[in-house]
Amino acid sequence: MTSYAFDLLVEEAALCRLCGPMGCAPVLSQRNGPAPARLMFVAEAPGRLGGAITGIPLSADETGRRFARWLADAGIERSSVFVTNAVLCNPLDARGRNRPPSRRERANCGPWLARQIDAVAPDVVVVLGAVALAALEEIAPHGLTLRSDVGRAVPWQGRTLVALYHPSPRTRAVRTDGQHSADYRALAALVESVVR
Numbered sequence: 001m002t003s004y005a006f007d008l009l010v011e012e013a014a015l016c017r018l019c020g021p022m023g024c025a026p027v028l029s030q031r032n033g034p035a036p037a038r039l040m041f042v043a044e045a046p047g048r049l050g051g052a053i054t055g056i057p058l059s060a061d062e063t064g065r066r067f068a069r070w071l072a073d074a075g076i077e078r079s080s081v082f083v084t085n086a087v088l089c090n091p092l093d094a095r096g097r098n099r100p101p102s103r104r105e106r107a108n109c110g111p112w113l114a115r116q117i118d119a120v121a122p123d124v125v126v127v128l129g130a131v132a133l134a135a136l137e138e139i140a141p142h143g144l145t146l147r148s149d150v151g152r153a154v155p156w157q158g159r160t161l162v163a164l165y166h167p168s169p170r171t172r173a174v175r176t177d178g179q180h181s182a183d184y185r186a187l188a189a190l191v192e193s194v195v196r
């Protein structure tokens, strides 16, 4: 179920080619999740073997499987949450591999992200990783850093903002799977405590 504002946003974003050639068309549709939704996740960009193929952020690849596992650990239904990325298209390097979005691509996609937050109207926004943190900082300052603030809830734009590490296997160097799982269980408790 989605609102008229969200459906309109999907139609408009589908036409965007502002960044030039990317690895896929914008990954934004009713398959991202319900709009409105109480809980919204913002990750980095659709992955070459995941969202860029399925049209569903954080799905099908190893990153998506890790995300799904920790949602399940926390008793959070994937179908109840809205999931998107700081940039809607898949950034690829010259060899066709995933790369982080550039600052320009992040800035280009910022207005689409701001409109998604408005349309989804979540009580709690969870940023997954440094790229998403930077993207939200450009919408409105929050001052959070991954180094100091993982799991800390702060007020932001009339909502609650929480920063977690990105679920990519690359984050194993800084966060164990057990820590990730605990982060999602704490998040579930936080969402329950947030007054509607």
Ligand code: SF4
Binding pocket: 013, 016, 017, 018, 019, 020, 022, 025, 026, 087, 088, 089, 105, 108, 109, 112
């Ligand atoms: S990444 Fe965002 S701004 Fe860039 S082309 Fe895709 S939808 Fe447009």
